[in-house]
Amino acid sequence: MRFRSTPPGGHGRRGARLAAAALLLLPLAGCGDSGGPAGDANTLTEIDYYDAAPQNSELPALLDQCGAQAGVRVQHQQVPRVQFMPKLLQQASARTLPDLALVDNPDLAQLAATGGLVSLSEAGLSTEGLYPSIVAAGRYEGQTYGIAPGVNGLALYYNQDLFRDAGLTPPKTWTELTSTAKALTKGNRYGIAFSAVGTEEGSFQFEPFFWTAGASLKRLDSPEAVRALTLWKDLVASGSASRSVVTWTQADINDQFLAGNAAMMVNGPWQLPTLNATKDLHFGIVPIPVPTPDAKPVTPLGGEVWTVGRSTPERERKAVAVLKCLLGQEKSAEWSAKAGYIPSNTAAARQLAASNPQLAPFVEEVATAQARTAELGTAYPKVSEALYNAIQASLAGGKSPQQALSAAQGSLG
Template sequence: MSRLLRTSRLFRPAARPGALAALAAAGALTLAACGTGSGSGGSGGAPDTLTEIDYYDAAPQNTQLPQILDECGVRNGVKIKHQQVPRAQFMPKLLQQASARSLPDLALIDNPDLQQVAATGGLVSLSKAGLSTEGLYPSIAQAGQYQGQTYGIAPGVNGLALYYNTDFFTRAGLEPPTTWAELAADAKKLTQGPRYGVAFSAVGTEEGTFQFEPFFWTARGNLKELDSPQAVKALTLWKDLVGSGSASKSVVTWTQADVNDQFMAGNAAMMVNGPWQLPTLNADKKLHFGVVPIPVPSPDAKPVTPLGGEVWTVGHSKPAREAKAVAVVKCLLSQDESAKWSKDAGYIPSNQRAAAQLASADPQLAAFVQEVGTAKARTTELGTAYPKVSQALADAIQAVLAGGTSPGSALSQAQSAAKN
């Protein structure tokens, strides 16, 4: 039976004029930086020049970040040389630089990769440098730690939620799904002609694993046991969505950006995606959508999503350069700059109070803020072993959705690969 549509959960995309003010009023990280030096000497860069590296290759992140870097550079009397490296090349380059003790002064690193870089000994302990994570969500603070020290701090984070086209739902007489059973039923009913009921990314990389983890963890799966009954249950859900035609077989090649394109084009009634898509979605005034938490296996369960987003790190060099870089990080994590970043780049503030204020001011972000409270850092269970296990899980997803392997067999192979 179709569930009656609750109109209070619908809204049209709109500008978010109150979000920045709410963040500014909320207060941000409690950060006390050590003194700055001259910024001369060290690895790469002229005196009073710092180097920075990240992998942002699309708007709004790649347009907003240089502006924020410039602002914090001016405040600290230093020029910041910005370098963008393609995502696939980013970690190999960074690890190579770490082994050569030539890391950039500043690096914005995906939080599950932080421990790998910290393990090389190439990063400055931000704890010892005087930066505090007081006020952050515990999972966010944990994501930047290695062996009890903080090496990275996130200015904002992201996660995954379920977007739905409110026009399609209204015409179908449906409300947004809250359970897996409702998700499957709604996706089937909303699949018509070229339009699929739901879209997600199952590409064979960390991106696909990231999209699958909300279902995996909410089913009480554990990354140390990829072939558990809970894991099989979660992957079976995805298999059934694709097998029934409610999701496209092309999900195995779609990135999250591709998924967003399909949703905007009206080729998917629902999609799993993150808050960073909101600026693009809101730019299309003809698109009407809502955002709700990821559906769960049973009504009493709570969604457990992977903690997304990057952390600012400082590379070892000379004391004066390190101090200058720490001062810049303090600026990047300040109330004003973190507010701008969260608003313009579609992120959730790392500070709990600021996030709560944002959720009240912006209903589009409320679901994401709700989920941050139960989100999990991807390295919590495995530490530096996470990337290997993540790839094994991504390979299993591909084997099931593209290769026809059963979820049980694919996950059994993944467990073996993760242990070797």
């Protein structure tokens, strides 16, 4: 998911239980509620939750172009993020899903489990030339149900002026991160900022450290997981990171970085337009630091996947044709450039890294990135909730990393 000014998975993500509860509370969709099966097969429906530039203005244009290429008209509908999954689950139960939907990749498994999506594998949609990690994010029970036109992730931003004045270089390991953050902490300025907020956004920010340490979401209290949370705990306890990280969203830490209150921050490429527009701010970006020099960062894949709702053979065929256009190298690159994403197409991603050095660290990380649902499928939201609660319990609640993570694992039964 792309995290904008409101939280991402910190856009107020709910777990499967909340989404299911919302489904029960909503009335069944009527035939006029943007569903796919009814109506003219030359007019397809599309739905997404984008509510901010540039997507809100750019996506309809791309849909028009790809629709024209496929010989159809595409009706675009935007729904607030908080209503998005309950609405889709409601429509899936009534078999009135839109022909096309742009779905946050961790939600894909839950939606595919309803049986309301077309298997893109069976529809013959090729994933050749795409990053394997990105393809995995759209799979459920051995079939591809969603494909991302592009993805986003996390890297380490640093203030070049502060580093130069201190005679420091960007950290590559956890040991260097700890010492560098301590050296740059002075007065009201913290060495590093990250989001440990009690939502999916907190899990998303922690997962690069969690996974790179070798931890698995199947066991939250492993020694590797404890080691990762200990890193965050020590940064806060030493004063190198603010105690307010437990309430800061990624938008908040970006504000702290902009104001000079943090020398480093963990954040995504969607912040670049704001940062680049700020005069006198000189910053660099490097991959997330790793526990040992020989390790590779394992970051969570953020972003959405395109899906096709079950309807009639003719509508499904035309929807797949539109999707082929949207996922092609040209449109994928165009979309990513405007939306601040990394193209799913490896050739397009390499071209982007060569032409835009700021995005090169994000491109580098995609090769070893991991889908958040890769290990757990539909169980991910529940485990993610336990994880961000453990982070809160340790950083704000006084529990040791071991105690917090053991309690989290115990809560899962």
